[in-house]
Amino acid sequence: PTWGDTGKSLAEMDIDADFAEHTKPWRLPGADQSDYFNYGFDEFTWTTYCLKQKSMTGQLADQKAETTKFE
Amino acid sequence: PTWGDTGKSLAEMDIDADFAEHTKPWRLPGADQSDYFNYGFDEFTWTTYCLKQKSMTGQLADQKAETTKFE
Amino acid sequence: LYLHIDPDFKRPPCPHFERGFCPLGPRCANRHVKMEKICPFYIAGFCPNGKQCKEGHHAKFVDDLPPPEPKIVK
Ligand SMILES: [Zn+2]
Ligand SMILES: [Zn+2]
Secondary structure, three states: OEOOOOOOEHHHOOHHHHOOOOOOHHHOOOOOHHHOEOOOOOHHHHHHHHHHHHHHHHHHHHHHHHHHHOO | OEEOOOOEEHHHHHHHHHHHHHHOHHHOOOOOHHHHEOOOOOHHHHHHHHHHHHHHHHHHHHHHHHHHHOO | OOOOOOHHHHOOEOHHHHHOEOOOHHHEOOEOOOOOOEOHHHHHOEOOOHHHOOOOEOOOOOOOOOOOOEOOOO
16 A cells, blocks of 8 residues: 555655654654554564565566566 | 453363364354454455464564574 | 443453454454454554554554453353
């Protein structure tokens, strides 16, 4: 799902840049990370996961481009 | 030890819950799915959801293992 | 005048049902609080709205729950 009118999925968003206006309550001391992050993620591991996903889809697109070149 | 104030032992409880899992009363004609499944889940979508939970927590564990390797 | 008190009202919510599924269904000793849907952002992994979210419930997948208890029928 895309977030608000950004047209981006949360996995595609840069928490620092795209949520500059957001109060980021998950960063407050004592905040329960699991209210915001599912599967045991926190902001750090979630960011790493998103970057990894992005690079993987990038690789897949490259591979596809490579294969279609020879079709 | 008894569980809560029901006066039943945990072992007896296990049997009841397991019995229900085994007999799958939600499959019986006339059963209201929403008494068993929340959020509009049914047996199939619930199973898929559980697999997603497993896969995501697994990916996070792998990611964490990978990060500590390089520390 | 009789004040009707729903006996269900006193029962605590069932954590299994809150998670998504309870095999005991109507036989469960705890209250099954029906909710419409899980937040799609939370399912994706992250939703900045936390408890205030209007997109759906943030259902935590707790995996160390005690087994559900059946209702004692008198
Ligand atoms: Zn229950
Ligand atoms: Zn949400």
